[in-house]
Amino acid sequence: MNVPYQIGAPGFQDPVAQSQATFRHLMDAIAHPALPRAFTSRTASCGPLSANATAVLLTLVDQDTPLWLDQALASSDEVRNFVAFHCGAPLVTDPSRAAFAFFADAQAMSPLTRFALGEPDYPDRSTTIVAQVDCFSSEGPGFSGPGVSGTRRFGFIPAPADFSSQWALNSAGFPLGLDIFLIGSTELAALPRSLRLTEV
Amino acid sequence: MSDFPSYNFAYLDEQTKRMIRRSILKAIATPGYQVPFASREMPMPYGWGTGGVQVTAAILGRDDVLKVIDQGADDTTNAVSIRKFFEKTSGVRTTTSTPEASIIQTRHRIPEAPLREGQVLVYQVPIPEPLRFLEPRETETRRMHALEDYGVMHVKLYEDISRHGHIATSYAYPVKVAGRYVMDPSPTPKFDNPKMNDCPALQLFGAGREKRIYAVPPYTSVISLDFEDHPFERTKFDNVCALCGSTNTFLDEVVMNDEGARMYVCSDTDYCEQHRGDRKETGA
Numbered sequence: 001m002n003v004p005y006q007i008g009a010p011g012f013q014d015p016v017a018q019s020q021a022t023f024r025h026l027m028d029a030i031a032h033p034a035l036p037r038a039f040t041s042r043t044a045s046c047g048p049l050s051a052n053a054t055a056v057l058l059t060l061v062d063q064d065t066p067l068w069l070d071q072a073l074a075s076s077d078e079v080r081n082f083v084a085f086h087c088g089a090p091l092v093t094d095p096s097r098a099a100f101a102f103f104a105d106a107q108a109m110s111p112l113t114r115f116a117l118g119e120p121d122y123p124d125r126s127t128t129i130v131a132q133v134d135c136f137s138s139e140g141p142g143f144s145g146p147g148v149s150g151t152r153r154f155g156f157i158p159a160p161a162d163f164s165s166q167w168a169l170n171s172a173g174f175p176l177g178l179d180i181f182l183i184g185s186t187e188l189a190a191l192p193r194s195l196r197l198t199e200v
Numbered sequence: 201m202s203d204f205p206s207y208n209f210a211y212l213d214e215q216t217k218r219m220i221r222r223s224i225l226k227a228i229a230t231p232g233y234q235v236p237f238a239s240r241e242m243p244m245p246y247g248w249g250t251g252g253v254q255v256t257a258a259i260l261g262r263d264d265v266l267k268v269i270d271q272g273a274d275d276t277t278n279a280v281s282i283r284k285f286f287e288k289t290s291g292v293r294t295t296t297s298t299p300e301a302s303i304i305q306t307r308h309r310i311p312e313a314p315l316r317e318g319q320v321l322v323y324q325v326p327i328p329e330p331l332r333f334l335e336p337r338e339t340e341t342r343r344m345h346a347l348e349d350y351g352v353m354h355v356k357l358y359e360d361i362s363r364h365g366h367i368a369t370s371y372a373y374p375v376k377v378a379g380r381y382v383m384d385p386s387p388t389p390k391f392d393n394p395k396m397n398d399c400p401a402l403q404l405f406g407a408g409r410e411k412r413i414y415a416v417p418p419y420t421s422v423i424s425l426d427f428e429d430h431p432f433e434r435t436k437f438d439n440v441c442a443l444c445g446s447t448n449t450f451l452d453e454v455v456m457n458d459e460g461a462r463m464y465v466c467s468d469t470d471y472c473e474q475h476r477g478d479r480k481e482t483g484a
Contacts, residue, residue, distance in 0.1 A: 016209045020261045023221045027259065028318075030228045031402045031417045060225075062218055099222075120346035124226040124235045146231045146378045147417035175380060179229040192229035194378060194417075 008078050009046040011058055011086040018042065022059040026181060029190035034143045034154035036136040036187040047078035048104040053132050053183045054082075060128075061100050063088040068098035068115075068127070070108050098127045106131035110160040112170055112178055123175040126193075130181045134158060136189055145171075145195040154189070156182050164197060171196045210257040210290040216240055220258035220413070224404060227415035232381030233345070234328050234412040242408065249282055249307055250408030252324035256305050259320060259404075260286065265293045267301035272309035272450065272467035279307070296470050308371075310392040312449050312471035315401035317418060323386045325407040328414060330374045330384035350382045353425060361430055370435060376423045377416055385422075391435040391450045396422040439464040444475040 012018040018041065025039045041055035049057065061067055067089040073079045074091070083089055092098050095114045103109055115127035133156045140155020141164055160166065170177045170193060177193030208214065216238075223237040242250040260266065266286055270278040274296040282305060283294050295301050298313040305322040315321060327333075331341045334352050344350070353374055360368045373390035377383045385396060386405060396403065396416060403416040416422055426432040437451045442463045449471060451464040466472035 015214060017262060019214065019218070020209075020259075023217075024259065024261060027221075027224060027228065027402075030225055033417075060218065060222060062215060064219065065222070121342045122236075123230055123233060124223070126226075128222075128225070146420040147228075149419040175230045175233055179225065194229060194231060 008081050008085070009044045009054070012043060012055070015058075018055065019059045022055045025188060026056065026059070026190065029181065029188055030179065030192050031147050033145065033147045033190055033192050033195045034152045035148075036154075036184070036189040038186060039183075039188045040186050046082045047076040048072045049076075049079055049082070049102070050132055050183065050185060052185060052188065053102065053130060056130050056181065056183055056188075057083070057102065058086060060130075061087045061089045063090075065099035066090050066092045066097050068092050068095050068101040070101075070103045070105065072104035073102055095127065101127050101129045103129065103131035105158065106133045106156065106182060107158040107160050109180075110162055110166050112166050115178055117173060117176045117178065120176070123177075126176065126178055128179050128181065130183060133182045133184050135184055136182070136187055142198040143191075143195050144198045145192075147192070148195070151198050156184075156189070167191070167195075168197050207289050209262075210260045210286065211243075212240065212254065212257045216254075217258045220254055223413045224255065224258065224415065227404070227413050228402070228417050230381070231416055231420050232377030232383040232414060234407075234414045236411055237413050239408045239411040244281070244285075246409040247326060248278060249305070249324035251406030251410075251413070252305050252307070252322050252408075253282060253285070253406075254408060255322050255404050255406035255413060256286065256303060257290075259322075260290055260292060260303060262290075262292060264302045265295050265300055267295050267298065267304045267470075268306075269304065269309060269311065269468075269470075270307045271452075272311070272471075273469045275469060297474075298470055308387050308389075309450070309467060310388060310395045312446075312466070312468040313474070315395075315399055317400040319401040321399075321401050321403045323388075323403065323405045325384070325386040325405045325412070326409075327372075328384055328386075328405065328407040328410050328412040330372075330382050345381060348380065350376075350425075353382055354427075357425060357427070357430075361427075367426065367430055367432070373432075374425050376425060378420050379423075382425070383414065383416075383422075389435060389450055390424065390432075393422070393424045393432070394434060398422075437464070441466045441472060441475075444472045445479060446472070446475055 043055040045051040118126035137155040142151045180191040268279045268283040270276040298311040424432040
């Protein structure tokens with residue numbers, strides 16, 4: 001492409017340690033679903049992408065992972081340049097081809113079914129959603145499943161109005177389905193497809 | 201810090217770690233399902249724990265404390281060489297103490313000391329597919345998992361009963377994870393199977409040659425397959441450990457002389473040493 005190139009925001013200062021630390025937070029989060037845990041990256045933010053979401057992008061996305069961006073992110077040159085320079089990930093507009101989908105606004109996640117849900121023989125071939133949120137609450141619906149001892153109440157703001165029904169649909173398709181990482185400014189949490197709604 | 205500055209931290213390059221990390225996240229989200237990954241050649245032969253080593257290398261950080269066991273022992277060849285590998289390539293602190301470790305890489309045992317939340321147990325797996333010896337075709341076993349078609353596994357256990365009068369499978373005893381996938385718990389003795397159920401620690405499984413990663417999240421049901429009239433039974437030992445006197449641990453049989461004298465000792469060396477210390481302190 002002949003577009004003049006702007007590097008923009010820096011990546012990790014210490015790629016080995018920072019990507020490992022970010023990954024361990026993601027791994028702990030998905031192993032203990034619907035449980036917000038403290039996470040503050042030392043990465044710079046990039047346009048509409050927060051510092052923490054940028055760290056997750058740098059940790060998981062590379063040339064092997066087709067990336068889908070929501071309207072706010074896709075329309076940001078800063079984000080597109082950042083992805084091209086630091087990750088080299090191909091951007092896709094077809095959500096069903098995405099390995100990762102990033103949302104600047106978690107409210108825009110619905111409908112989840114437009115993304116790749118995996119195949120019966122290969123449920124791992126699904127999209128992983130990374131969405132920025134403002135905050136978490138323990139007021140939301142109850143969740144149970146692997147990684148949850150008993151039931152756990154969990155909510156996030158802003159959430160799509162129909163998120164409960166979207167999620168019920170997603171977990172009903174287990175082992176197919178999406179996994180979601182919700183990234184706040186000081187916390188993150190994960191909703192793996194194995195997580196079931198117990199009460200609304 | 202590292203004796204080999206030409207290698208990246210924990211040997212693997214960052215792109216490889218990202219690829220393995222993505223597989224680990226998928227594996228945790230689908231408990232018991234074997235996620236394919238692009239296993240790398242490691243500086244050790246297949247069968248020596250290349251899968252476990254890659255998983256450990258992908259999750260390991262500078263603050264981690266690593267313990268490596270082989271059949272429960274910290275001082276056998278496989279355990280010593282993998283521990284040295286990570287000491288050299290990452291410089292992380294290593295230990296033989298189960299409670300002190302944040303990551304425990306294991307070949308074929310689960311430590312006797314209870315694991316706690318926040319710990320990660322990494323298993324080295326030779327054959328990840330529990331149905332492989334019953335159905336050699338990968339396309340078929342994959343379809344069987346997709347359809348939750350596990351009847352053949354119960355036939356195998358039934359044939360055990362019809363031939364031996366009881367389920368004779370004593371290691372790599374198949375389990376059902378979170379009510380969905382049948383999983384090979386790696387060749388751990390079935391004595392250890394109950395420890396996998398509702399375990400507070402995260403359990404990750406890496407098979408290097410077979411290029412598969414799978415996982416059991418914390419607090420997940422792991423049920424050993426059985427029949428109502430032939431329920432799963434944990435291996436029982438008639439002996440006590442000759443060194444520490446434990447009556448409830450997995451014992452190794454050691455032949456002492458050419459007259460056939462035998463000695464039984466704990467396979468978990470760390471537990472055995474701790475327990476010997478406890479006995480001395482209490483004067484037992």
